[in-house]
Amino acid sequence: MKKVRYMIGAAGALVLTPALGTLTPAAHAATGQSAARQSDKTVSPNQSSTSPAVSRCGFLSNRSAHSGQGADKFQGFAYFSNPTGQCVDYTRGILYHTQTGLEMRTRLYRNGKQVYQGYVHGGANPLHTKFASQPRVVADQACEALVYSTDTARVAFGPVCENIPG
Secondary structure: OOOOEEEEEOOEEEEEEOOOOEEEEHHHHHHOOOHHHHOOOOOOOOOOOOOOEOOOOOOOEEEEEEEOOHHHOEEEEEEEEHHHOOEEEEEEEEEOOOOOOEEEEEEEEEOOEEEEEEEEEOEEOOOOEEEEEOOOEEOOEEEEEEEEOOEEEEEEEEEEEEEOOO
8 A cells, every 4th residue: 555645835735645646735635525526627618718627726725705794694705726826626605594596606707707607506504505616717706696596697695706816
């Protein structure tokens, strides 16, 4: 059995996985995600060829923004790997009450041009409705909005946008 090597660098703790020959942020390793899931590509039919999906970004930083207050608060998060060129690994959204019939629309922009758009259904518990997408696209701004499943052109909450530092 091969040894797993640990390296500490300027970007934080990284795990070298010899079988895959790749570097993985320690935060990903700690989540227990399988290596197969981390290497899946996410490609949207609405995605521009100017910003191709990558097999993985990792995440080292995140930004958040919100709209509304109290139970009507919607908070969006963008998780990105700045050292790999503003690669947005995934986005999350939390609505601070339970509501069905919504999807989170994620739009990513690079230099003011939309390079990705995707929709995901959420999951509800008694207190929140949560959404997550994994675009893995190079972008300098991420925007999330909750739209109605029956009419995705109609925004229910948001949008909220996070600037990705470059």
